[in-house]
Amino acid sequence: MGMPTEGLLSKATIQTIVREVPVCRLEDDVTDVKSRIAGDWTFSVVVDPERIVLGLLDLVTIQHSQGTVEDLMKPAPLTLRPSVLIAEAIAYFEQSDLKFAIVTKSTGELMGAIRKSDLESVKQEQS
Numbered sequence: 061m062g063m064p065t066e067g068l069l070s071k072a073t074i075q076t077i078v079r080e081v082p083v084c085r086l087e088d089d090v091t092d093v094k095s096r097i098a099g100d101w102t103f104s105v106v107v108d109p110e111r112i113v114l115g116l117l118d119l120v121t122i123q124h125s126q127g128t129v130e131d132l133m134k135p136a137p138l139t140l141r142p143s144v145l146i147a148e149a150i151a152y153f154e155q156s157d158l159k160f161a162i163v164t165k166s167t168g169e170l171m172g173a174i175r176k177s178d179l180e181s182v183k184q185e186q187s
Contacts, residue, residue: 072182073143077182082097082101086106097119103119105173111169115135138162160175
């Protein structure tokens with residue numbers, strides 16, 4: 061499948077579909093973080109006071125763990141910039157097992173996340 065040359069997918073960026081995500085801090089207790097997660101999110105993005113992304117806390121993996129976020133997080137998660145074209149993101153997700161990606165500004169500041177399911181919906185709407 062090639063990249064679209066016409067229509068929304070050739071010009072639209074992932075910034076248009078970024079969602080808010082749960083966040084936590086290094087010093088937070090994991091039990092408290094788990095209790096604050098709403099909806100169907102299975103992770104929390106670890107940020108500093110300026111919302112710079114430090115890591116990812118996978119709530120499924122740490123389900124029965126205790127301790128601080130700093131002890132249990134995965135540092136330096138994959139991030140995408142908001143300027144990535146939706147078509148490029150679709151191609152990237154199709155070649156990987158990713159279900160979501162964190163979106164940050166060039167400074168590392170958290171904007172949110174995109175989900176594979178959102179990309180698939182946009183792709184279907186444009187078909």
